[in-house]
Amino acid sequence: MTSQPIVSSSKIWCHDARGTAYSFEQFRDCISAFHGYPAPGLFIGAKMVDLALASLPSGCLFDAISETGNCLPDAIQLLTPCTVGNGWLKVFDLGRFAMALYDKHNGEGARVFLSPEKIALWAEIDSWFFKRKPKAEQDTRLLLEEIEQAGERILKMQKIRVCPEISDKISLGAKGLCPGCGESYPLKHGACCRACGGQSPYKVPACDEACGS
């Protein structure tokens, strides 16, 4: 994020890791540019990141965890230096709408999560989050208004320590060529690459088409 919008303090929705403040409306633009559409979960996610960032010691080098692949990873990627591709953000498919930021060196940090009992006080958020009515009947304008009004009051935070096997950087180790596809893969995966070992997401490719020369 390189822009430096000016937001009156009463209107601040969230900050990024550099301290730049965004109003709800300004962050809507960030979401739309990156995520494609203003998903309600990303506004909540931004508030979660904002809380977690504020809880870290100044100058802390941190990594991130998202406990769901839905929406939250993008709030983290938009507001912090942690991305999926640089490995500072790890996404776990735990199905909980929760995220954590933690000190790279000692694993200590803060976890922020949605509180079901707090959500219950906000009819449209509760209905959206628990899918209590069909999407077509959802009042998105009202939902976003409630999210903005509720702010951090639907969230809880707890201190956590990340397990060393998660926080330690694990090398992929030596590479070799897979006897199946001929491509490079981490030898620690076994005698062939995982794709040739049955985990390929593709049906057998129809044909090869080299490009370049």
Place this chain on the structure above:
Amino acid sequence: MTSQPIVSSSKIWCHDARGTAYSFEQFRDCISAFHGYPAPGLFIGAKMVDLALASLPSGCLFDAISETGNCLPDAIQLLTPCTVGNGWLKVFDLGRFAMALYDKHNGEGARVFLSPEKIALWAEIDSWFFKRKPKAEQDTRLLLEEIEQAGERILKMQKIRVCPEISDKISLGAKGLCPGCGESYPLKHGACCRACGGQSPYKVPACDEACGS
């Protein structure tokens, strides 16, 4: 990506899904802003995305696959509307430096991958990719020069069809409250959430600290 840089056609390194062209230097700025540092794998990743994009039919609504969590997901997130958080990008831990873009509706698309035998013609790329020398001895300037010079000549492309179980949108289904942590989780995960079922990335949280009111 909202900027519209002007790049002479001989200097174009890659395009994003909207057709905006980026030179090698311009894309270096995109990488640094999002990924934190100009990782060599991201320049190659951008060329891979560029090739895959060019192979799709005009107007095709597509999803993306990255076969590694290293670098490549960020090239896809920078150049296409597909992100981890919106679910249009799926990351598989297959350990292959390869990615695919495919039609959402029929699963047909293009997979682009690094060719080991083509890499062998480029000493610094080969040495970096196969970790043939310690990182401290790596000549990053020469490596990036070779990557720019090699362009798509280290890549191969093949047509693929993605398995329906990957390309079909799978609903998380009904949610309930976990009897362990009290948080919401997808009931199809079982009698308790996966974190309470032993997959938590945290040691037991030291204390709870509610925020908001």
